[in-house]
Amino acid sequence: MDRLDVVAALGCVVLVGATWQLPLETGVLAAAFAGFLLSLSVWRLYGGRPWEALGWFVWVWTAVTVVLELPTATFVVAFVGTGVLGTMLLLGGRYGVLLDVWTVEN
Numbered sequence: 840m841d842r843l844d845v846v847a848a849l850g851c852v853v854l855v856g857a858t859w860q861l862p863l864e865t866g867v868l869a870a871a872f873a874g875f876l877l878s879l880s881v882w883r884l885y886g887g888r889p890w891e892a893l894g895w896f897v898w899v900w901t902a903v904t905v906v907l908e909l910p911t912a913t914f915v916v917a918f919v920g921t922g923v924l925g926t927m928l929l930l931g932g933r934y935g936v937l938l939d940v941w942t943v944e945n
Contacts, residue, residue, distance in 0.1 A: 843882055850875050866906045873902035889941045890932025897925035 854872050857863070880895035901921040909917060931937040 843879065843886070847879050850879075869902050869905040873899045876902060888932055890937045891929050894925045894928030894932060897921050897928060901925060 854868065854875060857871075858868050861868075876895050876899045880892045880899065883889075883895055884892035898921070901918060904914060904917045904921065907914075907917075928937070
């Protein structure tokens with residue numbers, strides 16, 4: 840676990856705590872969470888971990904599905920599908936399961 844993982848965990852805890860303590864609308868909290876996840880994605884991409892960056896970016900779409908007014912079945916498929924895909928990308932990039940297709944060798 841590196842510094843960014845600690846920031847991600849603490850940020851998620853703070854945002855989840857804010858949902859219970861602050862009387863904000865769902866859209867505002869989802870936008871805050873999506874913005875936080877997008878910043879994590881950019882940090883991972885800048886840090887040279889593109890698969891993890893893609894995983895965080897997919898989780899941005901998971902947060903976006905919360906504010907979209909989708910039918911229940913579509914919402915469940917979109918929310919769970921993007922959540923699982925993001926998790927697979929994060930873990931696959933972290934444990935070296937996904938190939939390094941990002942670097943070019945001469």
